[in-house]
Amino acid sequence: MARPPGGARRRGGGSGRRDAAGGCEAVRKGHWTAEEDGVLLEHVRVHGPRDWSFIRSKGLLPRTGKSCRLRWVNKLRPDLKTGCKFSAEEERVVLELQAQFGNKWARIATYLPGRTDNDVKNFWSTRQKRLARLLGTPIRRRQSSRSRSAKAPVASSLKSRPATVVKPSQVPCLDQVPLEGSSTGVHPCSAGAATPFMDAHSISAALAPYDWAGSGLASSDGALPLASDIHACSSSNAAALPPLLPFDQPPCTELGFPGLPAGWNMAPGFDNVGTMDHLAYQELLPVTQPAPMMLPFFGTEYLHGGAKAELPDAGPDYFFDDLPPDMFDSLDQPPRPLSPPATS
DNA sequence: AACGACTCCAACCGCAATTTC
DNA sequence: TGAAATTGCGGTTGGAGTCGT
CATH class of the missing domain: 1.10.10.60 (Homeodomain-like)
Structure with a gap:
């Protein structure tokens, strides 16, 4: 979805505004040329x-x-994966990590090669809106950062969950996972390919002389201490790949995902993020969940693998009807077993 | 074709943390 | 050591595209 360069100026922006620091030079805002x-x-x-x-x-x-x-x-950044939607695996990663870390988008993004915190944030926001719409409940906005206490915790209520750190040695590399539309394991979206004005080759060429390996780019990109756990991963996304996630592990065990939380309300007002997490898992379960688990909605066991869901006859079909049509595409082709991480 | 709802996502803002002087 | 500057992060906004009616 490329946008024309030099788009609309935003929020009182425009070339006439002066620098807040007192400079005389006009500060340009809006889209980049x-x-x-x-x-x-x-x-x-x-x-x-x-x-x-x-x-x-x-x-x-x-x-x-x-x-x-x-x-x-x-x-x-040359290692970005722009212009393509989140894959089912990426969705699952986001869900899992959001449940684990809360709204720590930058941290979550370190687990998703080629994705930025903004990408993850936008993805999550869109998703929340969609779920809220599906359930006919408004999203309750947090207090604005301006009004909230400076000492108030930023993350969601799930922040209190213990942050189980994934052992990289157990996990495959994300970009080794074959993705939709690709039989080679290479993601269909090449790095930086969707940058509106300069293609990946141009960017790479422009950046070539810079020593990325020694540049500390990883840390400049918000890499967290976890990044030290990164294992070697051969990839076209050269520079710095983040720590990786166990796609082959069911999130329920890692997160202690229960069947139904105490005080569960079928018409929740999204008062706690945990509620959203459960809904989120429901939405993704048919796609990626390999382990049997209880569905709070239906109170029945759903077993993934054969793409066969035993739902009650009176199950709310409308719930699925309103989901994006491509959401269950992968049901036609169940995810292939992951190969073990390369040992190099 | 027109309109509105919805989605996507670029880019802004304020604040906090970190670094530099 | 403290102030200033810089960097990083999370929340939010709104333009543009898409889709359904």
């Missing part, structure tokens, strides 16, 4: 992904350092 991307890439090529304020202070771009960093992180 190819020229701006080029300048930014050149900066990264020379200096690496840092010193963002340098760009504006030297008059290279009328953009704030924050804006430059964001553009790089979300769109120009």
Whole structure:
């Protein structure tokens, strides 16, 4: 979904606004142009992904350092997987990790090669809206960051769950998992391919002289201490791959996913995130869940693998009818068993 | 064809954490 | 050591595309 360059200015933005820091240079906002991307890439090529304020202070771009960093992180990084939807596996990873970590999008993104925290955040937000619509319940917004206490916990209520750290030695590499539309294990979306103005080759070429391996790019991208656990993973997404997730492990055991939480209400107001987690799992179960587990909605056991669900006759068909038509595509072709992680 | 609801996602903001001076 | 600058993160907004009626 490429958008035309130089799109609408947002939120009172526009070229006339002056720098909050008191500078005389107008700060440009809104969508980036190819020229701006080029300048930014050149900066990264020379200096690496840092010193963002340098760009504006030297008059290279009328953009704030924050804006430059964001553009790089979300769109120009060469290892990005842009322009394609989350795969079923990626969805499951997000669900699992959101239940584990709460709304720690940056952390979750480190488990999804080629995805940014913004991607994950957007994905989750869209998903929440969809689920809320399905259930006819409004999403209760958190307090805005402006009004919430500075000391208030940011993460969801699930933050209190123990963060079980995955052992990388047990897990396959994400980009080794064959994905839809590919028989080779290579994701159909090549890295950075959907950047509107510069294709992946251009970006890679522009960045080539920079020493990515020694650049600390991983940490610059919000890699967390977990990144130290990363195992070697041969990939076209060269630079720095995040720690990986056990796709072959049922999330219920890892997370202690119960059948029905105490106080479960069939018409929840999304008061606790756990409620959403259960709903979320329900939605994805037919796609990826390999282990039998109890469905709170139906009180019956669902066994994945044969793509056969034993639902009560009176089951709420409307629930499935309203889901995206491609949601259960993978039922036609059950996920192939994962090969063990490469030992190198 | 027109309209509205919905989805996607780029990019903004404020705040906190970290780094630099 | 503390202030300032920079970086990182999570929440939010709104434009544009898609889809259904």
